[in-house]
Amino acid sequence: MNIKPLADRVIIKPLPMEEKTKSGIIMPDTAKEKPQEGEIVAAGPGKVEKGERIALEVKVGDRVMYSKYAGTEVxxxxxxxxxxxxxxxxxxxx
Amino acid sequence: MNIKPLADRVIIKPLPMEEKTKSGIIMPDTAKEKPQEGEIVAAGPGKVEKGERIALEVKVGDRVMYSKYAGTEVxxxxxxxxxxxxxxxxxxxx
Amino acid sequence: MNIKPLADRVIIKPLPMEEKTKSGIIMPDTAKEKPQEGEIVAAGPGKVEKGERIALEVKVGDRVMYSKYAGTEVxxxxxxxxxxxxxxxxxxxx
Amino acid sequence: MNIKPLADRVIIKPLPMEEKTKSGIIMPDTAKEKPQEGEIVAAGPGKVEKGERIALEVKVGDRVMYSKYAGTEVxxxxxxxxxxxxxxxxxxxx
Amino acid sequence: MNIKPLADRVIIKPLPMEEKTKSGIIMPDTAKEKPQEGEIVAAGPGKVEKGERIALEVKVGDRVMYSKYAGTEVxxxxxxxxxxxxxxxxxxxx
Amino acid sequence: MNIKPLADRVIIKPLPMEEKTKSGIIMPDTAKEKPQEGEIVAAGPGKVEKGERIALEVKVGDRVMYSKYAGTEVxxxxxxxxxxxxxxxxxxxx
Amino acid sequence: MNIKPLADRVIIKPLPMEEKTKSGIIMPDTAKEKPQEGEIVAAGPGKVEKGERIALEVKVGDRVMYSKYAGTEVxxxxxxxxxxxxxxxxxxxx
Structure with missing residues (x-):
């Protein structure tokens, strides 16, 4: 993939519903916010604070849960x- | 459990009502916010501030009280x- | 008491109305916010800022005044x- | 007085209207916020920032002007x- | 004048309209905010940041322009x- | 181009729709925010934080995706x- | 001109419409914010952060674009x- 996120941004490929069932995570039926699952396919270099770059905790290939209201779709x-x-x-x- | 929270996040297994009674904590009947109880089953590495990671005060196994409006359910x-x-x-x- | 508050939190046992009268503090009848009185029964270790823990100014046993809209009841x-x-x-x- | 304010708080005894006239300060009749006058009867030790306590600029006995919408009455x-x-x-x- | 402003506050004596005309500044007739002119008659010692006091750029006697919506009248x-x-x-x- | 952006600002020449199709990015038909694509034609020197200038991660010639609600048109x-x-x-x- | 802006403020003489056309910048007819052009006729010394004065990137004589909703008219x-x-x-x- 030739898209490089800036700073502390990552690009995530959302998991289809079938895979979610396999990994054992099922979204509960309540009014609380429900997270989504996906795989990181690209990661930025981390953002700079006080002159130092803060490395990301996640890396390409990680399967992650994230807030479903976050981010920008492409x-x-x-x-x-x-x-x-x-x-x-x-x-x-x- | 194979879910690793990031930064200063933890994963909590809420206590059922019966255990709450045993531990002696009963939620009062007022308009104020009422805390919940649960056990920490996973904890992040702590967040990074000014280039240093701040260790968490809580650890896996701790029984904690938390705001019932906080967090994301899975x-x-x-x-x-x-x-x-x-x-x-x-x-x-x- | 076996509840340990985190960071800069304390646990307060509110004073009943009779004791308030004895200590000489009477809440005025105006529209301004009115403080409450209570005794500190447990205190956290202080919060961490820039890698250093800031000790609390109050300690267990202190009788304190606090905003009546603050905090969480247990x-x-x-x-x-x-x-x-x-x-x-x-x-x-x- | 046996009330010790915390951090950067002070306790003020408001001046009655007669004394205000003597000190020469009269509140104007406009829509702007009007300050009040009073005497400081107790002062906290100052708040801690970056590990250092910042001493207060005011001290017990100072006559001060303050915003009338500020603070908590006792x-x-x-x-x-x-x-x-x-x-x-x-x-x-x- | 025996009023000492705290921190980074100053006390300003507003200029009457006639003097404004003499100094060459005329307020335009648009919807934008219009500044006022006045003379500084008292100045605080500057505020403290990270343990150091920041000296003011203005001093007693300076004629200044200021936002007409700012401040407290006395x-x-x-x-x-x-x-x-x-x-x-x-x-x-x- | 003789326009020099200040601090951490850049000037972007938006891509026409045809080029967007060629680069493979198609905007999805959902309610989420949709990014735009363009080429950077001028870049500021970076902003100053704590006395140090933070270099930009992007440079002139980069093709970038950006929020369509951001910025000022000229x-x-x-x-x-x-x-x-x-x-x-x-x-x-x- | 005998007006000295404070800190990081500048004084700008807006360009009349004719000059804008000559410099090649024409404001587009969309709903986005449209910048204005003008010449800097006075500049402050820069603001102080953490005890150090941050020099301005612009200087007297610079022709600049600025947000038309910013600033105070005199x-x-x-x-x-x-x-x-x-x-x-x-x-x-x-």
């Missing part, structure tokens, strides 16, 4: 992706 | 969990 | 307590 | 006082 | 003054 | 450009 | 000027 070669900041990622699903 | 192997930030934890119930 | 062994942050404490009543 | 031995932060004090009246 | 010996922060001063009129 | 020699801050750039398309 | 010797902060300047047109 379509590339027929596939939908999401660009979001690392702070919108909740956890790595190992 | 279901895993039929059990509901909550992902929230350490700052949403009020106290460790010892 | 009931423990039939007694109501309040968990709040040190910044919500206005003064120590000596 | 009554003690029949006298009304105001607890507010030093940043709500506009000037020392000399 | 009347002293029959004269109206304005207490405002240095950041509300736009320019020194030399 | 027309120059009959061509429309956009001035925006680097933080409004999502990714380099490369 | 009239001096029959000419209208604008006082604004450097952060409201988008680019140097040079």
């Amino acid at each position: 379509k590339y070669d027929g596939q939908e992706y999401l660009i979001l900041k690392e702070t919108d990622i909740l956890a790595i699903v190992g | 279901k895993y192997d039929g059990q509901e969990y909550l992902i929230l930030k350490e700052t949403d934890i009020l106290a460790i119930v010892g | 009931k423990y062994d039939g007694q109501e307590y309040l968990i709040l942050k040190e910044t919500d404490i206005l003064a120590i009543v000596g | 009554k003690y031995d029949g006298q009304e006082y105001l607890i507010l932060k030093e940043t709500d004090i506009l000037a020392i009246v000399g | 009347k002293y010996d029959g004269q109206e003054y304005l207490i405002l922060k240095e950041t509300d001063i736009l320019a020194i009129v030399g | 027309k120059y020699d009959g061509q429309e450009y956009l001035i925006l801050k680097e933080t409004d750039i999502l990714a380099i398309v490369g | 009239k001096y010797d029959g000419q209208e000027y604008l006082i604004l902060k450097e952060t409201d300047i988008l680019a140097i047109v040079g």
Whole structure:
């Protein structure tokens, strides 16, 4: 993929529903916010704070949970992706 | 459990009502916010500030009280969990 | 009491109205916010800023005034307590 | 007085209207915010920033002007006082 | 004048309309905010940041332009003054 | 082009729709925010933080995706450009 | 001109419409914010951050583009000027 996110942004390929079932995560039926799952396909270099670059905790290939209201959608070669900041990622699903 | 929270997030397994009674904490009947109790089942590495990682005050196994409006719910192997930030934890119930 | 508040939080046992009269503090009848009085029964270790833990100015046993809109109520062994942050404490009543 | 304000808070005894006239300050009749005058009867140790305590610019005995919308009222031995932060004090009246 | 402003506050004696005309500044007739002119009659010592006091750029005697919506009015010996922060001063009129 | 953006601003020449199709990015038909594509034709020197200038991650010639609600439009020699801050750039398309 | 802006403020003499046409910048007819052009006729010394003064990127004589909603208008010797902060300047047109 030839899209390089800036700073602390990553590009995520959302998982289809079938894979979600296989990994064991099922979204509950309540009024709370429900996270989504996806795979990181590109990651920025980290943002700079006080002159130092803060490395990301996630890397390409990680399967992650993220807030479903976060980020910006893009379509590339027929596939939908999401660009979001690392702070919108909740956890790595190992 | 194979979910690793990022930064200063933890994963909490909420306590059922019966256990709450045993630990002696009963929620009062007022208009104020009422905390929930649960056990920490996974904890992030702490967030980075000014280039240094701040270790969490809580650890896996701690029983904690937390704001009931905080966090994101996930279901895993039929059990509901909550992902929230350490700052949403009020106290460790010892 | 086996509840340990995190960071800069304390647990306060509110004073009943009779004791308030004895200590000489009477709440005025105006539209301004009115503080409450209570005794600190547990205190956190202080929060971490720039890598250093800031010790609390208050300690267990202090009688304090605090904003009545602050904090989270909990009931423990039939007694109501309040968990709040040190910044919500206005003064120590000596 | 046995009330010790925390951090950068002070306790002020508001001046009655007669004294205000004597000191020469009269509130104007416009739509702008009008300050109040009072005497500082107790002062906190100053707040801590980056590990250092910032001493207050005001001290017990100072006559000060302050925003009338600031602070929390308390009554003690029949006298009304105001607890507010030093940043709500506009000037020392000399 | 025996009023000492705190931190980065100054006390300004507003110029009457006639003097404004003499100094060559005339307020335009548009919808934009229009500044006022006045003379600084008292200045605070500057505020403290990271343990260092930041000296003010203005001094007693300076004629300045300031936002007409800023500050707090006080009347002293029959004269109206304005207490405002240095950041509300736009320019020194030399 | 003789326009030099200040600090962390860049000037972007938006891509016409045909080029967008060629590069493979198609905007999806959902309610989420849709990014735009363009080429950077001028870049500021970076902004100063704590006395140090932070170099930009992007440079003149980069093809980038950016939020369509960001920035300020200008027309120059009959061509429309956009001035925006680097933080409004999502990714380099490369 | 005897007006000295404070901190990071500058005084701008707006360009009349004819000159704008000559410099090649024409404002587009869309709903987006449209910048204005003008010449800097006075500049402050820069603001102080962490004890160090940050020099301005612009200087007297620079032709600049700025947000038309920014700043405060003043009239001096029959000419209208604008006082604004450097952060409201988008680019140097040079």
